[in-house]
Amino acid sequence: MKTKHFILKLAVSCIFLGSTYAIASPALSNNSTNQILDLPAKAPGTILSIQAQDTDLFTNASQRFLINYRSRGVQSEPIVASGFILLPKGKAPKGGWPVLAWAHGTTGVADTCAPSNDFAGGPVHVYQQIAAKALNAWLARGYAVVAPDYQGLGTPGGHPYMNAQSQLHTVVDAVRATHLLKPYQFSKNWYVMGHSQGGAASLAVAAFGPKDAPELNLRGAIALAPGGYQYEGIAEYVATQTKIDPSVAAFFPIVLLGAEAADPSITPTNLVSPEMEKVLDYARKRCLSELQSDLKEAPKTVFKSNANLTPLTNYLKKQSIDNMTPNVPLLLVQGDKDQLVDYRGTYAYYQQVCKERKPMAFHPVKNGDHRDSLRQSEFLIGDFINSVEQGKPVNTCSAK
Structure with missing residues (x-):
């Protein structure tokens, strides 16, 4: 039982949780309204629409823009993705503002779960309030911030939750889009930071981003309580338990629907019990926070007795962070009392x-829960950035 419980804690690691030429977007006035850009280019990062927004929670931002941009999906097919860009206050330095790409944690698979659509009292607002404090710290340091929603969140198609390829693409292409926001100037230097689901996304970027976007200069990555270690374990756990916790039952449909969005041959309705299918249908329309508050009791059975789970577990295993070796300096932050992403799993990845022998620093947050890694990040980024920019070693491996 202890072994299975460990697998669960490792696996339920994501809760809160064409053309080759580029073209520039038009100059924006501070009072610009929604602009739909009629652009023929399909290069990744092409801005398709842009809208100025209130800075709202981002007190250190001078401007905020909602964007739709061209990106690539699970199979590198062209897609439309959404997100927002935050500009720091003050004049851009010579060479332009460096960029932080922010990869958010799990919100759900419904369009209403896109963080760029957040509003006071909305289903992702509490999480956005915490994330905003972390992003304000980057803005205060003079970084522009781009925050993609991921494929299928607020844009056509399903959200292939935790798909490594898709998350890599939507993050990298969001940085490309930032560089097309004229007349503003941005440095080719950039960092990626992500929490939970986004922690896994940041690890995919750390592993494959330099090759995917060689025209940019990825300096480092920060993974906060990254989900996805031994990711297939959650399906194995659910299949073997006679009773699961409601929190697992609320989260698991997101895993199933995400797998289906990435690989339509994985059909959740063919796998789950009638009772679980009702939860699955609810998850298509509601966000994780709503599932957690509304689901009071877990279904007595999750899978049909004759369900073939091999295609599902094989797919989930391919998305595990175990497959990602960073190629840039990495800061890994993990609360040692995190009940959603197990400290032992993150440490095993470390x-x-x-x-x-990769440059990597591990920072445990004493008595920290799942969101404390995000809360503490604003106090940790300074030393990490300074070490990277000054060429100092970023490595705690010898201190294990």
């Missing part, structure tokens, strides 16, 4: 990367 040990795995240490064996590869």
Whole structure:
């Protein structure tokens, strides 16, 4: 039972949780309204629409823009993705503002769960309030911030939740889009930071981003309580338990629907019990926070007795962070009392990367819960950035 419980804590690691030429977007006035850009280019990062917004929670931002941009999906097919860009206050330095790409944690798979659509009292607002404090710290340091929603959140198609390829693309292409926001100037230097689901996204970017976007200069990555270690374990756990916790029952439909969005041959309705199918239908329309508050009791059975789970578990295993070895300096932050992403799983990933002799620092948050890694990030980024920019070693592996 202890082993299975460990697998659950490792696996339920994501809760809160064409053309080759580029073209520039038009200059924006401070009072600009929604602009739909009639652009023929389909290069990744092409801005398709842009709208000025209130800075709202982002007190250190001078301007905020909602964007739709061209990106790439699970199979590198062209897609439309959404997100927002925040500009810091003051004049851009010579060479332009450096960029932070922010990869958010799990919100759900419904369009209403897109963080760029957040509003006071909305289903992702509490999480956005915490994230805003972390992003304000980057803005205060003179970084522009771009925050993609991921594929299928607020845009056509399903959200392939935790798909490594898709998350890599939507993050990298959001940075490309930022560079097309004229007349503003941005440096080619950039960092990526993500929490929970976004922590896994940041690890995918750290591993594959430099090759995916060689025209940009990825300086480092920060993964806060990253989800996805031994990701297939959640399906194995749910299949073997006679009773699961309501929090698992609320989260698991997101895993199933995400897998289906990435691979339509994985059909959740063919796998789950009639009782679980009702939860699945609810998850298509509601966000994780709503599922957690509304689901008071878990279904007695999750899978049909004859369900073939092999395609599902094989797919989930391919998305695990175990497959991602960073190629830039990495800061890994993890609360040691996190009940959603198990400290032991994150530490196991840390040990795995240490064996590869990659520049990596591990920072445990004493008595920290799942969101404390995000809350503490604003106090940790300074030393990490300074070390990277000054060429100092970023490595705690020898201190294990």
